[in-house]
Amino acid sequence: MTIPLLDLAAQYRGIKTEIDAAIQRVLDSGHFILGEEVDALENEVAAYLGVGHGVGVASGTDALILALRALEIGPGDEVIIPAYTFFATAGAVLHVGARPVLVDVDPQTYCIDATLIPDKITQATKAIIPVHLYGHPSDMDAIGAIARKHGLKIIEDNAQAIGAAYKGRKTGSLGDVACLSFFPSKNLGGYGDGGMVVCDDPALAERLRMLRAHGWRRKYYPEILGYNSRLDTLQAAILRVKLGYLDGWNERRREIAASYDHGLADLSSISAPHEAAGCRHVYHLYIIRTTARAEIQHALKMAGISSGVYYPQPLHLTQPCRGLGYKEGDFPVSEKACHETLAIPIYPEMSPEQINLVLETLSSF
Numbered sequence: 001m002t003i004p005l006l007d008l009a010a011q012y013r014g015i016k017t018e019i020d021a022a023i024q025r026v027l028d029s030g031h032f033i034l035g036e037e038v039d040a041l042e043n044e045v046a047a048y049l050g051v052g053h054g055v056g057v058a059s060g061t062d063a064l065i066l067a068l069r070a071l072e073i074g075p076g077d078e079v080i081i082p083a084y085t086f087f088a089t090a091g092a093v094l095h096v097g098a099r100p101v102l103v104d105v106d107p108q109t110y111c112i113d114a115t116l117i118p119d120k121i122t123q124a125t126k127a128i129i130p131v132h133l134y135g136h137p138s139d140m141d142a143i144g145a146i147a148r149k150h151g152l153k154i155i156e157d158n159a160q161a162i163g164a165a166y167k168g169r170k171t172g173s174l175g176d177v178a179c180l181s182f183f184p185s186k187n188l189g190g191y192g193d194g195g196m197v198v199c200d201d202p203a204l205a206e207r208l209r210m211l212r213a214h215g216w217r218r219k220y221y222p223e224i225l226g227y228n229s230r231l232d233t234l235q236a237a238i239l240r241v242k243l244g245y246l247d248g249w250n251e252r253r254r255e256i257a258a259s260y261d262h263g264l265a266d267l268s269s270i271s272a273p274h275e276a277a278g279c280r281h282v283y284h285l286y287i288i289r290t291t292a293r294a295e296i297q298h299a300l301k302m303a304g305i306s307s308g309v310y311y312p313q314p315l316h317l318t319q320p321c322r323g324l325g326y327k328e329g330d331f332p333v334s335e336k337a338c339h340e341t342l343a344i345p346i347y348p349e350m351s352p353e354q355i356n357l358v359l360e361t362l363s364s365f
């Protein structure tokens, strides 16, 4: 038995009839960019999250870039983001010409440490991007209070956390605008790249719709400088099928996480991930923590079990962020996490035998 980090082929086998029918429907329609399927997905995702509008775009990274542009954030502006996240969060800020201002993360949730944000706010600060990392919600009450006090926008990076909740409200509905990714490995993933921006403000949604299609409302008459960043019809049709399964899949991820939590409770060299009070974690990744990461990865590999490091580098040490003036030691919690965290397999189709093998291998270590 070998156990991958996730098994998208197994997922497809379970929903093949519906997916194949959805794909066939699009092929027969002859319509491949935006259109009715995308409109329907936008409405369904917005309703799922409890927000007014969804705007389908080409990727989660583009969702972040378009959200920043729609809020008119650009050169001269500062945007507060966590130092420990997938690079796209920083890349998007750099792409619009603004300056990412990094903040260390909480050692238990790996989300931005809200207590450290106020010190980083300047006259130039325009927005905060909390990242609900690994599927765990950021501390949105604290972040919301800071944003209100200083007149800042909140852009949720909800790429890893669709279906997660904070005090009973879904992540993606807790800020001014939220960004989703439909990258295949995400909890709601397509069969290619895709993303969405969601918000309540109709004027912001209108601007996002312009930005994703060359800045025009009326074809060939651009009003602002936009992009070509539209969601494919095929991806939308596939995602509409999968959206119906999302809650069940997330529930299954939580069950597997509970099995792991239980099995790891007695191990002294490995810590299980934390779920903060009032938070519903959706375990996009199940992240263990250990000072013996290389040895554990090796033991897992010998047993045929995949594992992964998310992420090997904090943002301030990445090449594109070098110019920001940070140095090693500036974000100690993030730096330590980069050395000690490890993702082990978690996906809804995992069998009890596979879960046991992972636990036995970790226990025998």
Ligand SMILES: *Cc1c(COP(=O)(O)O)cnc(C)c1O
Pocket: 059, 060, 061, 062, 085, 086, 088, 089, 131, 157, 159, 160, 180, 181, 182, 183, 193, 194, 195
């Ligand atoms: C995946 C991801 C993105 C970017 O999404 P893409 O669809 O891959 O462009 C942004 N932020 C975070 C935290 C992500 O995990």
